[in-house]
Amino acid sequence: YQDFTNKMLRKRGYNVSIWSPEKAGQILLDIAANNTFTLYEYFQTDVAGHRNDPDFTKEILQNLDKFLASILENRPENLTVIITSDHGNIEDHTSSQHTKNPVPAAVWGPHRELFKEVNNLTQIAPLIIALLA
Numbered sequence: 806y807q808d809f810t811n812k813m814l815r816k817r818g819y820n821v822s823i824w825s826p827e828k829a830g831q832i833l834l835d836i837a838a839n840n841t842f843t844l845y846e847y848f849q850t851d852v853a854g855h856r857n858d859p860d861f862t863k864e865i866l867q868n869l870d871k872f873l874a875s876i877l878e879n880r881p882e883n884l885t886v887i888i889t890s891d892h893g894n895i896e897d898h899t900s901s902q903h904t905k906n907p908v909p910a911a912v913w914g915p916h917r918e919l920f921k922e923v924n925n926l927t928q929i930a931p932l933i934i935a936l937l938a
Contacts, residue, residue: 807847809833809872826868830875837884842937854894857901866895877913885914887933891926 806814809829811821824832837843850869853862873888880886889910892903910929912920919932 808849809847810868826871827875830872831879834876834879834881834884838881842933850890850895851892854897854903855901857898859898862895862898880913883915885912885916885936887912887920887929889926889929 808814809824809826809832811819811823814821815823833843833845847869849865853865856862876886887910890908893906893908894901894903896906897904908926910920910923910926916936919936920929923929923932
């Protein structure tokens, strides 16, 4: 689920376990270990940017930081991790709209060199497809 802690599902009445960001990171690593390609979409940063609520933004970013740290600290050497976004908005609290700020792509793992020339989101999918071929 896109809210890796499951707190949102619990608030909606679902009987699911609440996970720490670190536990959720390990779960995602376990899923990735059993698949050739794993896509995880997390859009709470976008929600936080639109809400323009500093406390919510702080919570989202702190949890995301722990989640990503867990993944990167425990990532097997043969796993490539790509983090990117289609737009910004959480970084500018003067607006609740998407920004035109550049969005970086961060890559860890054995295939990171293939992505070092990426300067546009449209370049990422073809590189992933080439890796899967």
